[in-house]
Amino acid sequence: MTEHGGLPASGANGVDVTDLVVRMDTVGVRRGRTTLVRGIDWRVELDERWVVLGPNGAGKTTLLRLAGAEMHPTYGTVHILGEKIGRTDVFELRPRIGFCSAALAARVPGEELVRDLVVSAGYAVLGRWREDYDQQDTRRADELLKAMGIAQLGDRTFGTLSEGERKRTLIARALMTDPEMLLLDEPAAGLDLGGREDLVARLSELAMDPDAPAMVLVTHHVEEIPPGFTHALLLREGGVVAQGLLDDVLTEDNLSAAFGQNLTLQRNGDRFFAWRK
Numbered sequence: 001m002t003e004h005g006g007l008p009a010s011g012a013n014g015v016d017v018t019d020l021v022v023r024m025d026t027v028g029v030r031r032g033r034t035t036l037v038r039g040i041d042w043r044v045e046l047d048e049r050w051v052v053l054g055p056n057g058a059g060k061t062t063l064l065r066l067a068g069a070e071m072h073p074t075y076g077t078v079h080i081l082g083e084k085i086g087r088t089d090v091f092e093l094r095p096r097i098g099f100c101s102a103a104l105a106a107r108v109p110g111e112e113l114v115r116d117l118v119v120s121a122g123y124a125v126l127g128r129w130r131e132d133y134d135q136q137d138t139r140r141a142d143e144l145l146k147a148m149g150i151a152q153l154g155d156r157t158f159g160t161l162s163e164g165e166r167k168r169t170l171i172a173r174a175l176m177t178d179p180e181m182l183l184l185d186e187p188a189a190g191l192d193l194g195g196r197e198d199l200v201a202r203l204s205e206l207a208m209d210p211d212a213p214a215m216v217l218v219t220h221h222v223e224e225i226p227p228g229f230t231h232a233l234l235l236r237e238g239g240v241v242a243q244g245l246l247d248d249v250l251t252e253d254n255l256s257a258a259f260g261q262n263l264t265l266q267r268n269g270d271r272f273f274a275w276r277k
């Protein structure tokens with residue numbers, strides 16, 4: 001069932017609502033007396049690549065989990081890929097979303113083969129032993145491993161991989177179902193400089209591919225924004241500090257407000273750098 005919350009097919013700003021991969025209206029999440037996110041209005045379109053920036057505890061992972069149909073809002077409405085959360089079967093929705101996070105990495109058994117981990121995404125399971133996969137799926141998994149620069153690791157076990165190799169494996173897995181949206185929670189966390197730069201370059205290639213899914217990448221670091229990303233949302237204490245086109249939003253003032261520090265922001269070509277004044 002597709003449900004657009006009664007909106008006309010074309011919204012006030014001319015955007016066809018069926019092109020929206022994320023639509024949040026006045027969304028908040030509370031747990032007990034803690035507010036995780038509040039008052040979020042957010043639209044993500046098919047061809048957009050968003051970075052969500054903010055300090056520890058700002059609500060970034062919560063926002064990403066809402067977008068990934070992994071949690072319900074306490075108030076407000078969330079539409080993902082045209083489906084209203086709370087009125088749709090999330091088990092049908094989730095295969096349309098590629099999700100890559102440290103929480104997922106922690107659930108992968110160390111003895112899992114890399115190729116099986118990637119191919120099993122199409123069956124929404126962690127582990128080849130549960131299903132038989134056809135040759136076409138195995139070929140696609142190998143193509144994705146190659147695209148992520150780890151073609152040679154297909155027969156290795158996940159537990160023997162370096163942190164950077166694990167991240168790339170999980171991104172390949174997230175792409176396996178040909179998702180309409182790719183959600184990446186701190187993909188460069190824990191990588192050394194070379195690993196980070198390699199990952200940023202691969203994500204940049206993906207971001208610039210017009211056939212790639214809509215992307216949302218969560219990070220604490222402006223240095224990790226891959227060239228080709230188009231939009232930014234800055235969070236602080238669960239609320240939006242600024243959101244919109246990357247060039248408009250990523251300013252020294254906005255970044256300083258988000259991180260609660262007086263920051264210098266510099267841009268060198270397509271890359272950003274920040275430090276405290």
Ligand SMILES: Nc1ncnc2c1ncn2[C@@H]1O[C@H](COP(=O)(O)OP(=O)(O)OP(=O)(O)O)[C@@H](O)[C@H]1O
Nearest residue numbers: 031034035036054055056057058059060061062063
């Ligand atoms: N189940 C919960 N109960 C109470 N508070 C929670 C719960 N889950 C998260 N929080 C709190 O909500 C806030 C937002 O958490 P979230 O993980 O979304 O932040 P984040 O921006 O992703 O942080 P980080 O950058 O440190 O990963 C944090 O202060 C966190 O401690």
